[in-house]
Amino acid sequence: MTRAVVLDGRTALGVAAVAVATAAGLWVSGRSMPLGVGILIGVPVLVWLTAAAVQRPVLAVSAVALIPMTGNVEVPLSTHLSKLLIAAAVVVVAAARLRGRGQALGWSPIAVVLAALGVSALLSTLTSFDVSSSLRQDANYLIGLALVVAIVMATAGADDLLVLAVSVCLGGAVLCASALTSVSDLRANYDATLVVNRPKGIFTQPNQLGMAAAMVLCFGIGISVLTARQRRLILTTLTGAAAALGLAALVLSLSRGAWFGAGLGLIVLAVLLPEARRPLMVTVTLGFAAVVSFVATQPHMSTRNIVTERLASIVSWRSNPYDERPALWGEAIDQLVGHPVLGTGPDAFPAAANRGATITPARGWSHAHNLFLGLGAEQGVLGLTLLAAVVGVGAWEALRNRRLPEPSAGPGVARVAPGRALTTRSVSASATAAMAAVLGQGVVDYPLRNPVLQVMTWLIIGLLAACARVRSARPDGDPTVGWAK
Known part of the structure; x- marks a missing residue:
């Protein structure tokens, strides 16, 4: 009845x-x-x-993952549609929890250190050079934290982890595919240290596309290895295609920072997921061969050698006279030294420079072109310390997930169901690799102000936190929820 x-x-x-x-x-x-x-x-x-x-609350956060491009859609009140979708997903997950679906938040070290980083941002806002911009960044922290918490609560088992992971791959594939339609005649200057007409897809500049592509590549390879071992042919095809699109977009973005980040991410993936080492070598080799073949068949002569020239420019001693990174790094260091504890305020780097907070002349800069220096300038030593805590806790959780037993472990060895152990290890390794790509590129760039990249980053962090929670939630087996039974 x-x-x-x-x-x-x-x-x-x-x-x-x-x-x-x-x-x-x-x-x-x-x-x-x-x-x-x-x-x-x-x-x-x-x-x-x-x-x-x-x-089944994981469907709510999966919907957010499938359409990350909504971060580019502006709505009233100076926000983006993705923020409203995240808020709606959080409400749905909370309603599901009231009905007993999903799982309790429990103890989540990643969520705790993220909350501490958000509190640090609020404290830095008190001394901000641009309070309105800082408050918007504080709201971004809060929305991101809410999404991470919702993901942890929505993923009650390995099946949920896989659903969300595949959704992230598919959403990222759409972002990368959009860039392949905008490849034009590339022109290199100063030994390819400056290239014009680089594709950017739905993003505002090519380095943002590079970061998205690096994340999709690292994450997609890991998930495709997982689905292949589970003999899920359709999912393997979809996630493998996402990784291939990520590789193509990564190469064509000509973002040297993203290339470095992707390399770091793939190394992390190979360390954390031994099953991925051989497929990783084969995939990268075939993928690069396909991309090089594509580039070589372009009708524009200037496009054929641009990739190799760009690679050579990494070690080239000739600099681009329009590259202002050294001055930006100096500005960030000056702001950090001048305001060491709390910084100049979240997202207040340009305002601090324009108001003469330091001795470096203001030149309309929007960020410090370095994730760590930029955060240090804006949130001081406190913010840098908490960022290090976030990275450290995430790495520690990833290593703990890596030690989950192999599916072939003998009787009495595993405390986690074999299927859940493989899924948890694989998703955790893939998420960690994607975040390593972000941190690697962050050494020379800071594209995380883009709302689409913010959504992708929070989704990846949420998956890593969810893996840790699934690992410790119910050691007696893999729970199923709702109509997944």
């Missing part, structure tokens, strides 16, 4: 949603046909997804 009432309620809700969407779609279509069609289709889909996500 109760089940019939629930089904009747869902049916009535669905009918009402279709009716409202039809009326709104017809009314809006008179002004904008695409928007009207979007409402007509989108509203019922969102209602159905919400109802399903209450039963």
Whole structure:
């Protein structure tokens, strides 16, 4: 009887949603046909997804992962659509928890240190040179932390981890595919230290595309290895294609920092996931061969040698006269020395420079081109210490996940179900590799101000935190939830 009432309620809700969407779609279509069609289709889909996500909350955060490009869509109140979607996903996960779905947050060291980093940002805001920008960055910390917590609560087992991991791969594949349609005639100057017409996809500049591609490459390879070992052919094809698109976009972005980050990430993946070493070598070799073949067949002569020239420029002694990184790093150091404890305020680096906080002249800079110096300038030694804590705790959790027993471990050895151990180890290693790529590129760049990259980064951090929680939640087996039974 109760089940019939629930089904009747869902049916009535669905009918009402279709009716409202039809009326709104017809009314809006008179002004904008695409928007009207979007409402007509989108509203019922969102209602159905919400109802399903209450039963299996991982679907809510997976929806966020599938459409990270919403970070580029601006909405009123100076925010982006992705922030609203994250807030909606958090609400759905909370509602699901009230119905007993998912899992309790429990003790999550990663969430704790992230919360501490957010508190550090709030303290730095008290002395900020640009309070409004700092408050927006504080809100980003809060939204990101909420997404991480929601992911931990929504992933009750290995199946949920896999669903979200595949969703991250597919969302990242779309981002990388968008860049392959915007390849134009590249022109190199100063021994390829300066290249114009680099593709950027939906991003505002090529280095942002490079970071996204590096994350998708590292994460996609790890997940494709997992699904291949589980003999899930369709998922292996999808995640493998995502990794291939990530590799293509990474090479074509010509972002040397992203190349370095991807190399670091792949090394981390090989260390944390031994199963990935042979597939990693084969995939990278074949992938680079395919990309080089693609580049070599371009009709523009200037494109054929641009990749090798860009690689050579990494060790070239000839500098780009337009590269202001040394001055930006000096500015960041000056701000850190002048405001060592709390910094000049989150996202207040340009305001501090423009207001003459240091001796370096202001030149319209937006960030320090270095993740660590930039955070140090804006949040001081306290922020840098907590960033180190985040990295350290994440690395420690990744190493603990790596020690989960192999599926072939003998009786009495494993405290975690074999299937769950493999999934947890693989997703953890893939997420750690993706974050290593971010940190590696962060040595020479700071593209994390982009809202799309922020969403991707929080998703990856959330998956790493979820792996640690799944590992310790129920040692007697892999739970299933809702209609996944």
